[in-house]
Amino acid sequence: MTFPGSAPRLRSASDYERFGEPLDLPLLGEGERFLVALDVDGTIMSEDGFVSPELKRAVALLRGDGHHVVLATGRPLVALLPVAAELGLVGTPLVAANGSATAVLREDGSFRLTDAVTFRPERALDVLLARMPSTFFAVEEVGVGYWVGADFPEGTIMGRQKVVDLAALEGVETTRICAVHAAAHDPRLDAELALLGLDIVHFTIAGTQWLDVAPHGVTKASALEDLRVRLGVRGDATVAVGDGGNDVEMLGWAAQGVAMGHAGAEVIAAADRVTGPITDDGAVPVLHDVLAAGRD
Secondary structure, three states: OOOOOOOOOOOOHHHHHHEOOOOOOOOOOOOOOOEEEEOOEOOOEOOOOOOOHHHHHHHHHHHHOOOEEEEEOOOOHHHHHHHHHHOOOOOOEEEEHHHOEEEEEOOOOOEEEEEEOOEOOHHHHHHHHHHOOOOOEEEEEOOOEEEEOOOOOOOOOOOEEEEOOHHHOOOOOEOOEEEEOOOOOOOHHHHHHHOOOEEEEEEEEOOEEEEEEEEOOOOHHHHHHHHHHHHOOOHHHEEEEEOOHHHHHHHHHOOEEEEOOOOOHHHHHHOOEEOOOHHHOOHHHHHHHHHHHHHO
């Protein structure tokens, strides 16, 4: 499937050398399988929510051969579940909230939470509200939605919104605090939140800039490594595809990290290979490479 759009945005000679190269994948032994981690927005899904039939078929073929296809996204779990259902990923681990939550989709559309890294948000909110008083903040309630200080702009936040006084929010645990339309922040924030054991991550969903505050060291990569060990997958049998700043650690974690052709310079630099952009369904040939390698 070809989307209307332009050619990949590659930035250097080395990027061109890596573009379109087949993946360097190992021969698997009896009973061994690949683990393929896929970002969602901008990687397998366009800004208008379209996932191509070719992508769906490639995922189904990989799963049919016994390989592990794991969605790893900045989306909250409540917004990841419908995507997983569309791809038929029932019973497959899902990584949500940039690694803060891992769950499995059930046949009936509900989920089983298998792991969540949480923290008490009060002190972080004190810092954030003082430094960014005009910013929309939300505190995630895993699998449900968010506690918010005010209704978020339409089409941004995913899941139920419960309006509360964030400055007085107490007695809850969360996986992360989010801010929308947060392209930049006060540089003092990083140091102040680090003292609380928290990190800031910037990423984009459907063209909207987000900022996440989550426990130090929690990334898509940390969650995927836990899954890799749990599933018994070899370290050199891992592949990841992504396009955003929150994918950099994941691409570095995978034995073969693949950047989408429209990705920024930081993402392409972190990758082993570069594929086509979302407008050319660039994730599909990567999945075909994995499928072929698994059948050798």
